Structure formats: C-alpha cells, structure tokens
Amino acid sequence: MCGIVGAIADRDVVPVLIEGLKRLEYRGYDSAGIAVVDNEDVRRVRRTGRVAEMEAAAAGENFHAPLGIGHTRWATHGGVTEGNAHPHISHGELALVHNGIIENHEQQRERLRGLGYAFESQTDTEVIAHLIHYYQAQGHDLLAALQRAVKELDGAYAIAVISKRDPQRMVCARMGCPLLIGLGEGENFIASDVSAIVSATRRVIFLEEGDTAEVTREKVRVFDAAGTETQRDVHVSDVSLASLELGPYRHFMQKEIHEQPRAIADTIEAIIDENSFAPALFGADAEAVFRDIEAVQILACGTSYYAGLIARYWIESIAGLPCAVDIASEYRYRQVVANPRQLIVTISQSGETLDTMEALKYAKSLGQERTLSICNVPESAIPRASKLVFYTRAGAEIGVASTKAFTTQLVALFALTATLAKLRGRLDAAQETELLEALRHLPGSVQHALNLEPQVAVWSERFAPKQHALFLGRGVHYPIALEGALKLKEISYIHAEAYPAGELKHGPLALVDADMPVVVIAPNDKLLEKVKSNIQEVRARGGEMFVFTDQDSHFSESEGVHVIRTPRHVGVLSPIVHAIPVQLLAYHAALARGTDVDKPRNLAKSVTVE
Incomplete structure (x- = not known):
C-alpha cells in the first residue's frame, strides 16, 4: 500500500527511482510520481495509472538529477487524480512523499490556510509539506523543520523530503509505517521496502517508531523520538533479485503458487534438521513462555486470519488448549477480557500490517506479555x-x-501446535515421529496438487462468465473454502462467499441455481459423508458442483458434479494441500476474464493504514 523510494548520489538517480517504483508496484497503487532537485530547482512529474506512464513523461521532460524521491500512491484522501498524486510541493521549494494517514489534517489545514498557504489537493499529505516549509521559512534547517512538524501530526506516516534550499541531503521520518535507509558507497537511499533498492545495495537500517533521519551521500544520522542521535543496527538483506523477477511465468501469482513446495521445504528445514518439535524454534525463551500457558489468542487480517482459523482446529484438537481467533481490526476496538497466561499469536506476511500491530500493542497494554509473531x-x-x-x-x-505466504504460515502454526502438544504431554515419541514424517512428505504432496493445474484451468473457463460463486467446506477445511472465495473475488472480481457446508439449509441454499457454481472442499476425512449429503442438497436445486477431493475418497462424477482429485488424503495437513487447487482456480478464472492478476483493482499488498 503506497511505496516510497529516495536516492542521493554523484550519479543520475532518476533510473534508480524509476526502477524502485517498479519494484514497489506489487504493493498496490493508482498513481506515481517523482521529484528531483536539479541545479537547485525542484522538478516534478506525476501520472495516474502505471509507473510506465510516469516514466515516459519523465523521459520526455529530460529528468536528470543527483537527488530525488518517488512514490506510488494508493488513494485514501482525495480521488485518483494527478493533482492528488505524490510528490507534493510547497512553494516550489520543498517536495515530499508520504505513506500513511494523518488524522488531524483538517485542523492543520485550517491553521496553515490562516498562515497564507494555499492547497492544490484533497490529500492529508499536502499538509505535511506546507508544515515543514513553514518551519524551514522560520529559519530551521530541513531536518529540524521535519522534526518540529512531525510533533504536530497525529496518525501514521513514513515521510521523505527534499528541498532546493538544502540540495545536499534528504530527510525522513517514521511512525506506524515501514521505512528503511539503504547504505551504499558514496550514495544512500530511502525506501518503504527493501525490494525498491536491492539492485543498488543490500545493507539497510530499519527505522524505529518515532525515528527521524538525515541522509547525505557520505553519511546517515538517525534520531530517536526524543530527538537524540542514536545508532541503529545495519542488516544485510537476503532478498534476491531472482525472487523479484518473473522468469518463465506469466504472472507473479502463478510463479508464487509454483514456488510453494520449495517455500514449505525451506520453512520446515529447521524442524526436520532438529528432527523434533523443539520450543527453541520460536526463540530462546519459548519453553518458559509455553510451559504454563492456558489459552491461545490469534490476531490477524485477511488471508492470515484464515490461517489462524485453521490453527484453531489444530491447537484445540492436538494441543488441547482453548484457542480464539480475532480479526485484528476488531480485536483492537473491543473490550477484551485479558488473560496474562494466554499466548498472543500475531500473523502477518509483511510484519507491518497496521491493524495487527495495533492489536498486538493493545494486547500488551492489557498485561498480556506472552507474544509470538x-x-x-x-x-x-x-x-x-x-x-x-x-x-x-x-x-x-x-x-x-x-x-506461498499463506501455506508457510500454516506450516508455522502446525509446528506451534505440535510443540505445545509435546510440552503438555499430549504428543508422545511415536506421534511426534508420525507428524514429522507428514511434514517431510508435505512438499511432495503440494507438488502433486500443483500437477492438477491443467484440469483446474479447464474448470476456470466455466467460471469466467459467472458473477457469483459459493464455496463450501466442513471442519478444518471450512477456512480453505473461505480462502478460496477470497482469492476468487480478489483477482477475478467474481463475487464469492464461503459457508460451512452444514449451514446451507439455514439460508445460503436460497441462492443456488444453475448460474451459481458451487465449489466444495471434500477431503477423505470423518466429515466426508456429511459433505456428500450437502452436495445432494445443491444438486436437488439444480446447482453445478465443482468438487476438490482426494484420490481415496470414492467420490464419483455425475451430471452437474465435476471432480478433481488431489493426492491421497494427507491427514492433519490436508488443508495445506487443498489450498493449492483453490489458488489455481482463482488464478485461471482471472486469466480467463482478463483482469490484472498481480495488481487487482483497489487492493494493496501491505496494508499499513487503518
């Protein structure tokens, strides 16, 4: 959600900015722009639409400069217009880009209007630019002006600023939104995501909450929330350029679906090497934290929330612990009954999801200090x-x-479940060996599921003209139905809903007709016969069924009932295997409908605003 890149060097940084913005396209955006300080003049180019359109405009206007910032915007305040696109400029002197939301922007806007500032956009961001310019006009240098301005902002932000008054530096600030500094040789960078600058450097400093920083060609100075200069650790990123390239695939989504066997194998490597579900997998203090917990609370959003729903079945049935799963944005606003002996588990692909972060802070404020990410x-x-x-x-x-983030989250949650069960005396040596063996075979089972892609692609042609779909599942596979429905609507824009199959007769059955395809997750588990009965309910109403089942389920095709068989039932890990075909169905349905698979409309990869 929005992206920032900045650079200062002895060379032209415009290609660095453009490449960085292209690397950030995956986060979701609807406009893009860059601003540079060139010969002590601030120049800017902005366009709605894709980065490529802005790149062409920059080339047409002969943009070259040793200092600049860039941004991809996902609209919040103000519509998708060039005037609302970043960077924003104040008085032709200062350019600024911003991720996040400023909650008191209306009050600041009125104050700045009273000081003579005119506004050209509907954004909250323009307020920050004028506020920093105001303090710079009062005689403060660029860093001091930024530090004064952020003290007056309520909300979340990652900010990068350049000024023609000070063309030898750029400054930045972070509160609630990710921001990092990349360290080069005689050049330095700012970015919201390491992928934006990985082709230039892998050495990065992650800014902490409330940090501000000054970046020149030769040095970086970081200041904490109190304004005291401080040292932040330098990390070497392991993000590879190969992982950011499409390779032989049509889309990144397809590439990432097919990377799941390797991603799962890499995630379970430490477990397999240890040949044990050891608490140390979760940190040096994990055994002490896990030993006397009496419940688990999972907090997450979107797909990560569905991973948590699956984990609830595992944790309660295998570890014997009560488990609650909350959508993070709801948990943070309800009156929670705190339990200091409860393990708080947060799940986030990016580690920057604002609602999940705030829910974690809220849980800790209630005295719940046993936290796992x-x-x-x-x-x-x-x-x-x-x-x-x-x-x-x-x-x-x-x-x-x-x-692949979803399926590896499930692997992590399964490892947590088995570890808790072992510590509680509910997993003996023979059972542990059995679960470890299941994990060892999991990448192969996922690969077998991927081999079903041609069959799933044929199904997708039947989904492409549809406007609605139902997904059904029972027990631990109900969240896979939820995930399948989410994937389909995210990228194909087909409206899809998921229900526990037993709920059909309590309302959703009214929707079933010949134009409503019904996808059923029906593995060969103890609920299979129940699911077969639910399928008959749909068939009796003329619904067309698309059933994902297992080789050993004895499920037969008939008129209006289409069946694809995943590998033999893999027991407790079955939800991970059954996630694959619903991902493939969504991907190929989107392909058939001609939507933008990797960058669906209105959505962002990393949701860092409320």
Whole structure:
C-alpha cells in the first residue's frame, strides 16, 4: 500500500527511482510520481495509472538529477487524480512523499490556510509539506523543520523530503509505517521496502517508531523520538533479485503458487534438521513462555486470519488448549477480557500490517506479555515488538493475493501446535515421529496438487462468465473454502462467499441455481459423508458442483458434479494441500476474464493504514 523510494548520489538517480517504483508496484497503487532537485530547482512529474506512464513523461521532460524521491500512491484522501498524486510541493521549494494517514489534517489545514498557504489537493499529505516549509521559512534547517512538524501530526506516516534550499541531503521520518535507509558507497537511499533498492545495495537500517533521519551521500544520522542521535543496527538483506523477477511465468501469482513446495521445504528445514518439535524454534525463551500457558489468542487480517482459523482446529484438537481467533481490526476496538497466561499469536506476511500491530500493542497494554509473531519479513515491526518469533521462509511475495505466504504460515502454526502438544504431554515419541514424517512428505504432496493445474484451468473457463460463486467446506477445511472465495473475488472480481457446508439449509441454499457454481472442499476425512449429503442438497436445486477431493475418497462424477482429485488424503495437513487447487482456480478464472492478476483493482499488498 503506497511505496516510497529516495536516492542521493554523484550519479543520475532518476533510473534508480524509476526502477524502485517498479519494484514497489506489487504493493498496490493508482498513481506515481517523482521529484528531483536539479541545479537547485525542484522538478516534478506525476501520472495516474502505471509507473510506465510516469516514466515516459519523465523521459520526455529530460529528468536528470543527483537527488530525488518517488512514490506510488494508493488513494485514501482525495480521488485518483494527478493533482492528488505524490510528490507534493510547497512553494516550489520543498517536495515530499508520504505513506500513511494523518488524522488531524483538517485542523492543520485550517491553521496553515490562516498562515497564507494555499492547497492544490484533497490529500492529508499536502499538509505535511506546507508544515515543514513553514518551519524551514522560520529559519530551521530541513531536518529540524521535519522534526518540529512531525510533533504536530497525529496518525501514521513514513515521510521523505527534499528541498532546493538544502540540495545536499534528504530527510525522513517514521511512525506506524515501514521505512528503511539503504547504505551504499558514496550514495544512500530511502525506501518503504527493501525490494525498491536491492539492485543498488543490500545493507539497510530499519527505522524505529518515532525515528527521524538525515541522509547525505557520505553519511546517515538517525534520531530517536526524543530527538537524540542514536545508532541503529545495519542488516544485510537476503532478498534476491531472482525472487523479484518473473522468469518463465506469466504472472507473479502463478510463479508464487509454483514456488510453494520449495517455500514449505525451506520453512520446515529447521524442524526436520532438529528432527523434533523443539520450543527453541520460536526463540530462546519459548519453553518458559509455553510451559504454563492456558489459552491461545490469534490476531490477524485477511488471508492470515484464515490461517489462524485453521490453527484453531489444530491447537484445540492436538494441543488441547482453548484457542480464539480475532480479526485484528476488531480485536483492537473491543473490550477484551485479558488473560496474562494466554499466548498472543500475531500473523502477518509483511510484519507491518497496521491493524495487527495495533492489536498486538493493545494486547500488551492489557498485561498480556506472552507474544509470538509469525512473519515472512525479518526485522519488520511486529516481530520486533514480540517476545518470540517464527520466520516463515516463503521469500519475496509480489502478487497482491497471498499464496506461498499463506501455506508457510500454516506450516508455522502446525509446528506451534505440535510443540505445545509435546510440552503438555499430549504428543508422545511415536506421534511426534508420525507428524514429522507428514511434514517431510508435505512438499511432495503440494507438488502433486500443483500437477492438477491443467484440469483446474479447464474448470476456470466455466467460471469466467459467472458473477457469483459459493464455496463450501466442513471442519478444518471450512477456512480453505473461505480462502478460496477470497482469492476468487480478489483477482477475478467474481463475487464469492464461503459457508460451512452444514449451514446451507439455514439460508445460503436460497441462492443456488444453475448460474451459481458451487465449489466444495471434500477431503477423505470423518466429515466426508456429511459433505456428500450437502452436495445432494445443491444438486436437488439444480446447482453445478465443482468438487476438490482426494484420490481415496470414492467420490464419483455425475451430471452437474465435476471432480478433481488431489493426492491421497494427507491427514492433519490436508488443508495445506487443498489450498493449492483453490489458488489455481482463482488464478485461471482471472486469466480467463482478463483482469490484472498481480495488481487487482483497489487492493494493496501491505496494508499499513487503518
């Protein structure tokens, strides 16, 4: 959601800015722009639509400069117009880009109008530009002006600023939205995501909450929320350029679906090497934290929330612990009955999801200090705020619709379940060996599911002309139905809803007719016969069924009932395998409808605003 890149060097930084913005396209955006300081003059180019359109305009206007900032905007305040696109400029002197939302922008707008500032956009961001310019006009240097301005802002922000009054530096600030500094040789960078600058440097500093920083060609100075100069650790990013390239695939989503066997194998590597579900997998203090917990609370959003719903079935049935799962944006605003002996588990692909981060802060404010983060991005905000962490090893995920991040989250949650069960005496040596063996075979089972792609692609042609679809599942596979419905509507724009199959007769059956395809997740488990009965309810109303089942389920095709068989039932890990065909169905349905698969309309990859 929105992206920032900035650079200062002895060379032309415009190609760096353009490439960085292209690397950030996956986050979701509807306009793009860059601003540079060239010969002590601020120049800007902005366009709605794709970065390529802005790039062509910049080339046409002969943009070259050693200092500049760029932005991809996902509209919040104000519509999708060139006037609302970033960067915003104040008095022709100062250019600024901003991620996040400023909650007191209306009050600041009225104040600045009283000081003689005119506004050209409907954004909250323009307020920040004018506020910094005001303090610079009072005689403060660029850094001091920024530091004064952010003290007057309520909300979340990542900010980067350049000024023709001070063409030898850029400054930045962070509160609630990710921002990092990239360290080069005689050049330095600012970005909201390491992927934007990985071709220039892998050495990065992650800014902390409330930090401000001054960046020149030769040095970086970081100041904490109190304004005291401080040192932040330098990290070497392991994001590879190969992971950011499309390769032989048509879309990143397709690439990432097919990367799941490797991503799962990488995520379980430490478990397999240890040949044990060891608490140390989650941190040095994990055993002490896990030993006397009496419940688990999972907090997450979107697809990560569905991963949590599956984990609830595992944790309650295998570990014998009560487990609640809350949508983070709801949890943070309800009156929670706190339990200090409850394990708080946050799940976030990016580690920067604002609602999940705020829910974690709220849980901790209630005295719930036993916290665990499951995340795909090292050193991101949520893991840093958690006592324990398990990093999935999905690698960079570019497609907005999460795929390999979801399945690796499930692997992490399964490992947590088995570890808790073992510590509670509910998993003996033989059972542990059995579960470890199931994990070892999981990448192969996922690959077998991927081999079903040609069959799923044929089904997708039948979905392409539809406007609605139902997804059904029971038990631990009901969340897979939820995930399948979400994927279909995210990228194909087909309205889809998911229900527990047993709920059909309580309302959703009224929707079933020949134009409503019904997808059923029907593995060969103890609920299979129940699901077969639910299928008959649909057939009796003329509904067309698309059933994902297992080789050993004895499920037969008939008129109006189409069947695709995944590999043999893999037991407790079955939801991970059955996630694959619903991902493929959504992808190929979107392909058939001609939608923008990797960058669906109105959506963003990393949701860093409320």
